[in-house]
Amino acid sequence: MNQILNPELAQISLIFIYASMALYTIAFLAFATHLSQLASDKKAVRQSASRLEKFGIWAMVPAVAVHGVGVVLRGISASRVPWSNMYEFSITGAFIVSLIFLIAMYVKDTRLVATFVSGFTLLVLGTATTAFYVGVKTLPPALQDYWLVIHVIVAVLATAFFNIAAALSVAYLLKTSTWFKTNKGTFTVRVNRILAMFPKAPKLEKLSYRFNIIGFILWSFTLIAGAIWAEKAWHRYWGWDTKEVWTFIIWTIYAGYLHANATRGWSGKRSAWLALIGFAAIIFNFTIVNLYFKGLHVYSGL
Amino acid sequence: MVSRPTANDKVVNPVNSPKLSPLEWLRWIWRQLTSMSTALILLLMLAAAAIPGSLVSQRSADPNGVTKFFKENPTLAPILDAFQLFDVYTSAWFSAIYILLFISLIGCVLPRTKVHFEAMRSAPVRTPSNLRRMPAFAEFKSTKPDVLSRAEALLKKKHYRVSVQTDAQGNPESVSAERGYLRETGNLVFHFALIGVLLAVGIGGGQSFSGQRVLVEGETFVNNLSGYDSLSPGTFFKAEQLVPLTLTLDRFEADFYFDKENPESKGSPTDFRAFVTAKIGSDGKPQKSLIRVNEPLELPGAKVYLTGNGYAPIITIRDAEGAVAFSGPTPYLPQDANYTSLGVIKVPDAKPDQFGIVSFFYPTVGELSTGALTSLFPQAALPLLTMNVYVGDLGLDGGDPKNVFALNTHGLKQVAGGKSGVKGIQLEVGQVQELPNNMGTISFDGIKRYASLDVDYNPGAGWVLVFALLALAGVTVSLLVPRRRVWVRKTEQGYEVAALARGDDPSLENVIEEIGKILKKKDKK
Ligand code: HEM
Numbered sequence: 117m118n119q120i121l122n123p124e125l126a127q128i129s130l131i132f133i134y135a136s137m138a139l140y141t142i143a144f145l146a147f148a149t150h151l152s153q154l155a156s157d158k159k160a161v162r163q164s165a166s167r168l169e170k171f172g173i174w175a176m177v178p179a180v181a182v183h184g185v186g187v188v189l190r191g192i193s194a195s196r197v198p199w200s201n202m203y204e205f206s207i208t209g210a211f212i213v214s215l216i217f218l219i220a221m222y223v224k225d226t227r228l229v230a231t232f233v234s235g236f237t238l239l240v241l242g243t244a245t246t247a248f249y250v251g252v253k254t255l256p257p258a259l260q261d262y263w264l265v266i267h268v269i270v271a272v273l274a275t276a277f278f279n280i281a282a283a284l285s286v287a288y289l290l291k292t293s294t295w296f297k298t299n300k301g302t303f304t305v306r307v308n309r310i311l312a313m314f315p316k317a318p319k320l321e322k323l324s325y326r327f328n329i330i331g332f333i334l335w336s337f338t339l340i341a342g343a344i345w346a347e348k349a350w351h352r353y354w355g356w357d358t359k360e361v362w363t364f365i366i367w368t369i370y371a372g373y374l375h376a377n378a379t380r381g382w383s384g385k386r387s388a389w390l391a392l393i394g395f396a397a398i399i400f401n402f403t404i405v406n407l408y409f410k411g412l413h414v415y416s417g418l
Numbered sequence: 419m420v421s422r423p424t425a426n427d428k429v430v431n432p433v434n435s436p437k438l439s440p441l442e443w444l445r446w447i448w449r450q451l452t453s454m455s456t457a458l459i460l461l462l463m464l465a466a467a468a469i470p471g472s473l474v475s476q477r478s479a480d481p482n483g484v485t486k487f488f489k490e491n492p493t494l495a496p497i498l499d500a501f502q503l504f505d506v507y508t509s510a511w512f513s514a515i516y517i518l519l520f521i522s523l524i525g526c527v528l529p530r531t532k533v534h535f536e537a538m539r540s541a542p543v544r545t546p547s548n549l550r551r552m553p554a555f556a557e558f559k560s561t562k563p564d565v566l567s568r569a570e571a572l573l574k575k576k577h578y579r580v581s582v583q584t585d586a587q588g589n590p591e592s593v594s595a596e597r598g599y600l601r602e603t604g605n606l607v608f609h610f611a612l613i614g615v616l617l618a619v620g621i622g623g624g625q626s627f628s629g630q631r632v633l634v635e636g637e638t639f640v641n642n643l644s645g646y647d648s649l650s651p652g653t654f655f656k657a658e659q660l661v662p663l664t665l666t667l668d669r670f671e672a673d674f675y676f677d678k679e680n681p682e683s684k685g686s687p688t689d690f691r692a693f694v695t696a697k698i699g700s701d702g703k704p705q706k707s708l709i710r711v712n713e714p715l716e717l718p719g720a721k722v723y724l725t726g727n728g729y730a731p732i733i734t735i736r737d738a739e740g741a742v743a744f745s746g747p748t749p750y751l752p753q754d755a756n757y758t759s760l761g762v763i764k765v766p767d768a769k770p771d772q773f774g775i776v777s778f779f780y781p782t783v784g785e786l787s788t789g790a791l792t793s794l795f796p797q798a799a800l801p802l803l804t805m806n807v808y809v810g811d812l813g814l815d816g817g818d819p820k821n822v823f824a825l826n827t828h829g830l831k832q833v834a835g836g837k838s839g840v841k842g843i844q845l846e847v848g849q850v851q852e853l854p855n856n857m858g859t860i861s862f863d864g865i866k867r868y869a870s871l872d873v874d875y876n877p878g879a880g881w882v883l884v885f886a887l888l889a890l891a892g893v894t895v896s897l898l899v900p901r902r903r904v905w906v907r908k909t910e911q912g913y914e915v916a917a918l919a920r921g922d923d924p925s926l927e928n929v930i931e932e933i934g935k936i937l938k939k940k941d942k943k
Contacts, residue, residue, distance in 0.1 A: 119688050123680045254675045254686045257711035329897040340886045349712050351723040351872045355479050356507050361472040368465040379454040
């Protein structure tokens with residue numbers, strides 16, 4: 117089987133990704149300035165803030181569209197799904213997060229997290245293009261399987277859900293922090309003004325929980341799908357390869373999180389911290405484990 | 419039961435806790451072990467205990483890494499080994515955590531199953547006296563007398579389990595309903611399925627078998643213990659479990675990417691194909707099949723996987739007396755992505771002296787700027803063999819197994835290549851050369867490929883999958899099906915509706931609104 121690669125198209129895809137980064141930057145600056153205006157001590161400044169927010173959304177929509185074109189072109193240039201190395205996971209994952217955000221904004225008012233989402237996408241794309249970039253490459257025989265499509269896309273989706281849940285947990289922890297409430301520094305006062313616009317703490321906790329349970333179900337599926345694939349490609353369904361170890365660790369931490377929610381003395385702040393530890397493990401798994409740990413999952417392409 | 423100390427006890431006897439009999443102690447320990455917070459701590463401990471196995475090479479996943487670590491850290495390695503850090507997942511401490519966790523799991527799930535079973539057969543709990551204290555509550559005005567019977571019908575239609583409570587005179591007073599028993603069922607199925615996964619992994623692993631064999635094109639392998647180069651049987655594996663099988667590698671093909679426009683991917687593998695003929699059973703018919711990386715050959719009771727491949731140059735060596743001392747294809751081990759390969763040839767039968775050869779094979783030979791040889795592409799387009807020759811006792815008579823890919827040159831004398839003063843041997847396909855010191859001749863007659871095959875037998879795998887999918891289904895149901903109680907009570911002005919969720923329930927508020935509204939709408943008719 118010969119694979120057809122088109123490096124020129126990959127270059128064009130990269131240009132689209134860069135262009136989307138420029139647009140995300142504009143959106144992010146607009147959202148961030150908007151947020152700081154909302155936090156301002158002057159009432160007039162706070163009231164005039166919504167124009168900037170509109171401008172940010174107008175930059176965000178084409179950013180996501182251009183980003184999407186870049187992802188699709190990347191797939192075409194390699195004649196396969198665009199998620200078989202770290203650069204590709206990153207651009208595809210960031211695209212899914214941004215797209216979910218735009219759709220969610222249409223359904224429900226989620227503008228408050230616009231700064232977070234645009235900033236996060238920008239950060240991921242920046243890391244992807246500078247640290248993870250590789251030209252289009254062939255797919256090694258072990259990855260040539262339909263499980264690549266299923267296993268990886270579900271893992272990316274699970275990560276997206278855990279990510280949103282983690283952001284909500286951070287908001288929850290800030291909101292319930294007594295230090296934050298009583299501290300009278302100008303910065304904390306401003307942050308508190310923004311936090312006041314977020315849903316109440318119990319609501320944040322519940323929202324975070326709901327994103328985490330979807331994440332957990334998807335992650336459990338990822339783990340099982342990975343084992344099925346490993347049985348096909350590596351002749352054993354589980355071998356404590358470094359990546360398998362970390363998938364297990366993450367699953368176990370989130371199982372602990374779910375227990376914590378039902379255990380007296382552990383729900384609330386402690387379980388929110390567990391969710392954050394779980395998400396930290398996911399980031400660790402995607403970056404440090406991929407790049408520096410040895411194992412069979414050598415697909416960073418670097 | 420252990421009696422709970424009351425406030426009074428504390429005043430009278432602040433230091434000594436009540437004396438427990440041994441049986442009570444056991445009960446106390448059991449109660450601690452099966453508590454939710456112990457389960458939580460054990461889960462977090464399990465996650466933490468798994469970490470070191472990803473930092474230190476493990477004997478099961480990366481035995482070469484362990485050997486290397488021992489060589490590089492001769493003082494540290496034995497210390498880590500004493501703590502079983504090279505076998506984390508079978509270590510005493512890792513096992514202790516998960517065994518305790520599963521004991522806790524069983525102790526927790528059995529009583530809950532009993533409770534759940536009873537709950538499923540009994541009526542929903544009576545309507546509490548004060549509904550206003552419930553997390554979701556609403557009041558509706560109405561003068562119609564039949565609210566309760568309509569509420570009963572409505573809740574039944576919505577798959578609630580319903581019971582009607584009456585006052586002293588036997589008139590209906592309130593309706594209590596409960597739904598979502600499946601939530602607890604799913605939770606129990608999930609936890610039981612985890613026990614199933616553990617048992618299937620353990621029992622299946624004990625009966626499993628994994629054997630490796632390098633097969634050169636044209637060679638045939640017979641499935642018995644001596645047919646393998648290396649093997650790792652499970653604890654309870656018996657040799658009789660091996661299916662009668664012979665397997666011949668007819669041909670091996672490999673594709674590597676090549677496109678002048680895109681040098682970056684040059685030489686990366688795109689496909690490996692092992693064409694084999696299998697004879698299954700003692701008098702089986704030959705069946706031709708193709709094994710690829712994601713497509714193992716499925717046999718009854720075993721699978722054959724393609725795990726590696728390389729070149730096996732065909733070499734013939736004649737000794738000083740002209741007798742053939744060595745002949746045949748020799749598998750070489752690939753050292754880089756372009757298949758620069760290392761091979762070792764041992765010629766114990768050569769007369770007058772034994773000798774050994776350390777050899778490199780370059781499928782498409784090229785030269786680095788330093789003058790050293792290298793391979794430029796994985797296909798055999800311009801093949802070359804180079805050889806260094808060592809004379810002396812090869813140490814093969816001891817009888818202990820020797821690594822076929824290594825030659826211990828200690829005590830041997832190098833007579834060609836390196837610092838020996840004599841140029842190393844270089845051979846193209848079809849060439850013959852004299853060995854130094856009139857030791858004989860060597861010829862490079864052709865090239866074959868070989869496949870590394872892995873025969874795996876794992877009877878537990880199917881069960882593991884079944885239980886894992888059961889766990890997935892259980893946890894999905896348990897997390898997504900809301901369990902809630904709903905009450906409707908008739909009051910003087912109308913009726914009250916209240917609801918209480920057990921666990922997370924995103925639509926609790928909406929539920930009472932909806933029920934209230936439907937009842938109201940019917941009211942108006
Ligand atoms: C191998 C160890 C265990 C794992 C991986 C595990 C995992 C989970 C998960 C993922 C959930 C949430 C989903 C659901 O409700 O079905 C859960 C819930 C639960 N687990 Fe476990 N569990 C384990 C052991 C235990 C043990 C030992 C106990 C008892 C002490 C226990 C008691 C419970 C209870 C009561 C719930 C329901 C919590 C609720 O109402 O939300 N589990 N468990």
